[in-house]
Structure formats: structure tokens, C-alpha cells
Amino acid sequence: MRPISWDGATLNVIDQRMLPAKVTWIPISGWKDAFSAIREMKVRGAPLIGVVAAFGLALETKRIKGSSINATKEEVRKIASILETARPTAVNLKWAVDRVMQAIQSEDSADGVRNRAIKEAEWIMQYEENTAKRLGEIGEKLIHDGDVVLTHCNAGSLATVEYGTALSPIRLAVKKGKQVRVIATETRPALQGARLTAFELMKDGIDTTLISDTMVGYVMSKGMVDLVMLGADRVLRQGYVINKIGTYQIAVLAKRHLIPFYAVFPWSSVDMLTEVGDVVIEQRSPREVEMIRGRRIAPKGIKIFNPAFDVTEPELVTALVTDRGIVYPPFEKGLEEADKKQYVSADMHI
């Protein structure tokens, strides 16, 4: 279930808000389409957001007519800085847009800028596909025959280009013949677990049980979970995992029950510079909480608080699974070493 289609000229993405009821493809022809698709969560998942933003910016360059090459680049830069604000928490968005900006710097014609921007967006898409595959190979070793993996939100192919981040090792383990079962949390408010993870895994014939977010403690206390695997929207150099709201409490419960807790993510989600206090946690509309599929579930006018992400402290994390290897504590040392590594997976199949 690839959520993005690029034929060399036009980009289409699945409107994930409609899943699993309807598979609707929508075109992305420039930055405005990309911005609204990201902001309104038609596309979501840190890696996929980056890919769509890169293409949105690259496709936009076709329309930009600066009076000089510098004026053109300045115009692109302005759009890039707006695009980066579509969602503040995942770092992949900024990473991808910055890569496109960086790539076009050496170009000295408008045509050059256009071609280079598209090439860079294609590179990012391929990079995310490759890293997701690699995450599967690396993370699969952490899953044993007979294991039950609890996952949160959707870190599947719908969050990336293919395979997924946290779901990639699960898929590979099953493919290799291991008996693996999954418990998926529904993940309120946007229900990515119920709508997307359950849908993806069922399609792949992977044994999946859906629970409400209130049931995590119960299934852990009953010995029903062997490990936790989920994605990350941003990981800081000390090992802080910023991910979908609800991740932190799952980590606290996993620690209490001595259940390994793994965050699985491509290097594009790593942010070696920002301090934890400076990470902006996106606050989203009350409507996501008070309305479900168009139906009101709470009294009109009730106050609502709707943070979209939370922060999990390094001490709760067993290991970070990246496309540059598995990083164990102390995370700062491990991440710094991995950061210096030769880029392994970017141009693998290009």
C-alpha cells in the first residue's frame, strides 16, 4: 500500500483521512497543495510528510519566474520557509525542504533549478523507501518467533513510501516465517491505529488485534506484550523520542512491565541540534477530539486540549532502531557516532 505515486511529471497521494472507508487519490501540483495536504493530515507520518513537501516545493519551481537566477532562488526560499511551518514537530519536513534548497544553490539557470529540485525530491523519496527497507532488516533481529509486538499510531507504509518504519521489521519477521502477532492501539484522536495500521496489517495477512488506548496497561499487565515498536517524528541527540501523543505513557508502562521499548525511524528524523525544551509540540483543533467521523461525541462548547505529540525520556527507551544501526544507551554517544558514519542507504538503488 504505497501512499504516493510519481510518474516523473505528476504527483498523487492517498487522502488518508478517508481510510479505510475509501481510497481517494489527490493531486499535488505545487506548494499550496502540499501545504494543505500536510497540515490537514491528508498525508501524515514524518517521512512521508518530508517527501510530499519536497515534491511540492520542486513542482512549484516550474511556476516561479524570477527576474534573475538569484531572484528565482529567493522566491523558492520564501516558499520553503512557509512550507516548513505546515506542521512544527516532525523534523523530516524541515530536513527535506532544506535538502531541496541546498541542492539548487549551485544551479545557475531557472531550468537548472527546476531539474535539480525535482531530482532532489526523487532522491528523498527513494531515500525514504531505502531506509524503510533497511529499518526492516535491522529491526527484524529484535523480534523473536512467537512475539507479540504492541505498536501505536501508524508507522507503516502509509507513513513512509513503502514498508514503514516500525512496521517494516514486523513485515520482514513475518516474511521470514516468524510467528508474530501485533496489538495496535487505536490512537485517539485521529485514530491512525484503527484506521491505518489495522488496515495495512490486515491487508498483509498479519495477525493484528485492535485495542483502545485505555487498554495498554491491561494487556501489558496480563503478559500479552513482548515488545513495543513504534515510530518517531523527531529524535534528539540525548535520545528523547518525540512521537504521536500517547507514546510517552506507553513507554512508562513498558518500563514498569520490563517490556523492551524500541523507536524505529530513518536518520531524517534525527535532530542533533535542538534542545528538548525548544521542540514545539503541535496543538491541533478541538474538532479532532469532539467529533469522530462527523459525529459529535462531547457536549458543544466543552473546552478541549489537543496536543498532537509527546516527549519520551531516554531512560524509558531500550534502543533506537535507525537505518545506520541499532543505538543503545548512552544514546548521545551512539547517535554521535552514527551521525559521522558514511551515508549508507541514500543512494543504494539510485
Place this chain on the structure above:
Amino acid sequence: MRPISWDGATLNVIDQRMLPAKVTWIPISGWKDAFSAIREMKVRGAPLIGVVAAFGLALETKRIKGSSINATKEEVRKIASILETARPTAVNLKWAVDRVMQAIQSEDSADGVRNRAIKEAEWIMQYEENTAKRLGEIGEKLIHDGDVVLTHCNAGSLATVEYGTALSPIRLAVKKGKQVRVIATETRPALQGARLTAFELMKDGIDTTLISDTMVGYVMSKGMVDLVMLGADRVLRQGYVINKIGTYQIAVLAKRHLIPFYAVFPWSSVDMLTEVGDVVIEQRSPREVEMIRGRRIAPKGIKIFNPAFDVTEPELVTALVTDRGIVYPPFEKGLEEADKKQYVSADMHI
């Protein structure tokens, strides 16, 4: 918002599944109405379930024509034993039905049985109203001016006859002029927090913020919660709190953040006999998870696990707030002492 109406002859209850969209009253004329209302969660909340079961049984006695007084009592006993199975976890149901059975033992005519059964149901209703009021007076001292109280599910007047259990101290604190704010979890799958607690507290003008169940860890980590107050469906002599699914993980998070965790309940929820391993945790229909207000939120055919309650260990509980006083650890000693106390609140206003 009294969820039950008794005029001395007919009983009506609010169908809480329709709240807050519609206030619909439904009649309870005998045991079958009571059984289905309880099982289908038209009425819910441990104390209210007990009251409705008692009336269901009492009203049924009007229809029972045994060949002898013993045959009549035997018939009532049979119905009582079915009624008790409507929901297995809360102990108030069994407690209330047993009280009615006990009360009629000394009667020696069918009329006597009928009158006595109705009187006992009325006594139970008054008892739950009195204990709820008493819980407010006792628990209110634990809430300080300026506090934010996090509550889960609905432990309000809709779960009892009046005032509520956990919401009773909050109401009294506000009435006394303390500045108290509430954070209510929506409480999936049945959304009692979003539909009932938010509705009740808003009606009373109490400052309430609704969050998804995934956000508990976040609000605690941000210092936004001063104490947790919630109800209990059954409390064991060692201090185990059996309550709505999601309670256990809230208790784990409260402990991590050094936030006091209080369960507030009438003595009718206390079970001094059962061992924790023998408590039956009700498993409910998958439909509660996969459908919300008639809309499907997960792929058809996905496996679902839906336990309705969980067990919180005594070490996570700061204190038990009962109508016989606040019990601190060690709970077994404290509960045994309270169990021997003169019944204080049963006949207060009768």
C-alpha cells in the same frame, strides 16, 4: 442531573447511551428491563447499577405467584441469581440484589415480600444518595484551592443517584468557593468521560477540559494535574481498585509524577472476601471499539480485544475515600476497621 426517577409505583431511568445528544427516559417494570438496561449500559456506574437491579427485582415480585410463600421466595431467588450476572465486575450489583433477598426472608406472605422488596430497593436508593453526599463531605478536604483534578470515566451523578462518587467532592469544593478545574479523559471505548462527565460538569458550570486517553501522560508531565480522583467498581480488602479500563495506567502515571491518586466509592463497592485472581473482568462486544456513534472506525473483520475494567495495585493508590472515612495504607487494616464501624450513612435521612 438525577438519572433515576421513582414515584412510589413506577421507575424510569435515563438511557445514558444517548447522552449528551438526547435525554430519553425509559421505564423499568421488572427484572428483564433491569437486566437489559444494565447489560446494554443504558444505565451504568456501580452504585446506579445496584439501585436499578434492586428495583427490577422488587418490581418483579408483583408478578410472581408461587404456590406457597417458600415457592415465591424460591422464584425470587432464581431471578436474583440471573440478575446478578448482568455485569460481572462491579460488586454493587450483587450487593444490592443480595440485600433485597435478605430483606424478604422474614416475610411470610406474598404481599409482605412485595412490600418489603420495594422498601429495600428504596432504602438502597436512599443509601446511595446519602453515601454520595457523604463522599463529597469527606473527599472535599483533599482538594485545595486552585487544584486541577484529573478524572476518568464518569463517577458523577449519572453513575449514582445524586452528586456522584469522585465528582461529589469536586462539586462540594466548588460550592465552597474553591477554584477547582477538572481534566476529564474521554474514556474509550464507551466515551463516558466525553459524553457524561463533560456534560454533567458543564451543566454545573465547573471548569472542565476534555482530553483523549492518549494525553494523560502529557498533561501530567507538564505539571497540569494536582490530583487524580475517580470511582471504583469494586475494591478488595488489600486495596486493589477495580475500575473502568484505563484506570490502571492513569495510576502508574500518577505515581511516576508524584500525583496523589484517590479512588472514591461507597461501601457498597467494597468486597472484603474475593481474592484479586477471582475477580471476573468483563469482556464486552468488539462493536464498542470498531463503531463510534454508528460510524465504523476500523476495517471490517479486524480482531478486537475489549476488556471493560482493569485492576490497580494498592501500591499505586494514595488513599481510598469511602463514606466511612478516608483509608490510607496499609489498606487491609484500614478497611477491616472501617468494615466493623457502625453503619453511618444508610438511614441518615430515611
